[in-house]
Amino acid sequence: MTAPHPGTRAVSFGHHQPVRRVPNDELSADLGTSDAWITERVGVRTRHLAAPGESVADMATAAASDALRRAGRTAADVDLVIVATCTAFDRMPSVAERLGIAEPGVFDLNAACSGFSYALAAADHAIRAGASRRAIVVGVDKMSDFLDWTDRSTCVIFGDGAGAAIVEAADVPGGIGLVVWGSNPAKGPCITLGSPGPHSLPATFRQEGAAVYRWATTALAPIARKACARAGIDPGDLGGIVTHQANTHIIAALARDIGARDAVVATDVAESGNTSAASIPLALSKLLERREIPAGAPVLLFGFGAGLTYAGQVITCP
Numbered sequence: 001m002t003a004p005h006p007g008t009r010a011v012s013f014g015h016h017q018p019v020r021r022v023p024n025d026e027l028s029a030d031l032g033t034s035d036a037w038i039t040e041r042v043g044v045r046t047r048h049l050a051a052p053g054e055s056v057a058d059m060a061t062a063a064a065s066d067a068l069r070r071a072g073r074t075a076a077d078v079d080l081v082i083v084a085t086c087t088a089f090d091r092m093p094s095v096a097e098r099l100g101i102a103e104p105g106v107f108d109l110n111a112a113c114s115g116f117s118y119a120l121a122a123a124d125h126a127i128r129a130g131a132s133r134r135a136i137v138v139g140v141d142k143m144s145d146f147l148d149w150t151d152r153s154t155c156v157i158f159g160d161g162a163g164a165a166i167v168e169a170a171d172v173p174g175g176i177g178l179v180v181w182g183s184n185p186a187k188g189p190c191i192t193l194g195s196p197g198p199h200s201l202p203a204t205f206r207q208e209g210a211a212v213y214r215w216a217t218t219a220l221a222p223i224a225r226k227a228c229a230r231a232g233i234d235p236g237d238l239g240g241i242v243t244h245q246a247n248t249h250i251i252a253a254l255a256r257d258i259g260a261r262d263a264v265v266a267t268d269v270a271e272s273g274n275t276s277a278a279s280i281p282l283a284l285s286k287l288l289e290r291r292e293i294p295a296g297a298p299v300l301l302f303g304f305g306a307g308l309t310y311a312g313q314v315i316t317c318p
Contacts, residue, residue, distance in 0.1 A: 002169075004130035008123070009175030010318050011073070011166040013285035014066025016059050017048040017272065018160055031152040038156045043248025047159030047273030049144045056088040060140040061098040063162035063281070067136065068099075071166040080105045080135035082123055084115030084277040086193060086306070087141045095138065105132060112191070113244045113305025114181070115139055115277035116163070117312055120301070121179035123167045134168040141276035146193055146205045154205055157247065159273030163281025174316065177231030180223055181311035187215060191306035216250045216304060221257035224302045224312050228258075231298070231314035238263040239297025239317060240287065244304050245269035245279035254302070263300075264293050276305070293317050
């Protein structure tokens with residue numbers, strides 16, 4: 001145990017995407033569709049798909065290593081590892097061992113597409129409570145293992161990848177704002193991820209797209225504004241908005257309804273597809289790499305998806 005701390009901050013973000021880049025044209029012929037149809041429907045132009053032997057743990061480790069490098073930290077500096085994922089076949093945490101971290105607290109967390117914001121809040125809480133001094137928080141999913149590649153309504157949307165953040169204690173509060181999280185369990189069946197087993201069909205993702213779209217575009221903007229209020233930030237003063245990268249239509253509607261007039265809005269879904277728990281840290285890491293959001297700017301992170309869950313907080317951009 002360490003002493004409680006008044007605040008936390010995100011020191012860096014890192015990411016990893018598989019080498020294989022798959023444009024819409026590569027999928028459209030077998031699915032009876034087209035690049036134009038996919039782009040218009042969800043805004044995805046390409047996605048990265050993991051090789052058969054590339055695991056969730058492989059991608060998570062690569063993203064965490066990238067975040068450590070960018071922060072100028074080493075494995076010896078970390079005492080907590082949280083991995084947000086809903087697609088890991090290996091249910092035991094293994095990223096810490098791969099990174100060479102000695103005796104950290106470790107756990108996996110499953111809140112699907114909201115997972116990274118949940119995990120970031122858990123790290124924030126642990127550090128402020130004195131249970132940790134520095135954490136690696138990873139969002140990672142290999143959605144390609146769970147897709148029906150004959151179903152054009154779902155398989156064209158997703159990609160594989162990982163993003164990570166280094167979170168550490170701060171002398172002042174506000175580096176990571178208070179989380180607003182919750183769920184709508186009655187709508188949970190709108191998104192399902194079937195598990196493989198000896199007496200079941202292959203693991204398959206299903207969603208009621210229209211119902212999820214209506215929920216996301218009508219219910220979530222007030223919750224996102226509440227996350228800004230809990231951080232003491234007017235939405236108009238946000239420097240960036242990084243929502244779960246579901247599709248471009250939902251992202252645009254949320255940004256508009258939140259009222260963030262001048263914020264940089266992440267639209268990495270066009271290049272990476274929907275990468276579930278990875279989408280927020282992956283998109284933000286790439287924005288920071290391109291220096292599109294200045295250090296010190298307030299950025300809203302807002303996850304939503306299966307459960308139906310949501311979680312959001314405002315962070316200070318590293």
